[in-house]
Amino acid sequence: MVKGLALAAIRKYQRGGGSLKxxxxECNFEPSCSEYTYQAIDKYGLVKGVKLGWNRITRCNDxxxxxxHQDPLL
Incomplete structure (x- = not known):
């Protein structure tokens, strides 16, 4: 349930204009940090997915x- 809410919140953020708005x-990475976090939560669950996403976001600083930079979720 919480996982679904987190994924829905990310999609809403993306539809609303994401980091540009x-x-x-603009995100330094492909896929974007929000898409990477979405994929990580979907694949690994909420706790590990958020940790992976947070680590990615902290590297997005240029x-x-x-x-x-190409940095797909593995």
């Missing part, structure tokens, strides 16, 4: 990034 930034 809310933070005026506002001048020219080329997106």
């Amino acid at each position: 809310y933070f005026n930034l 506002p001048d990034c020219v080329k997106k």
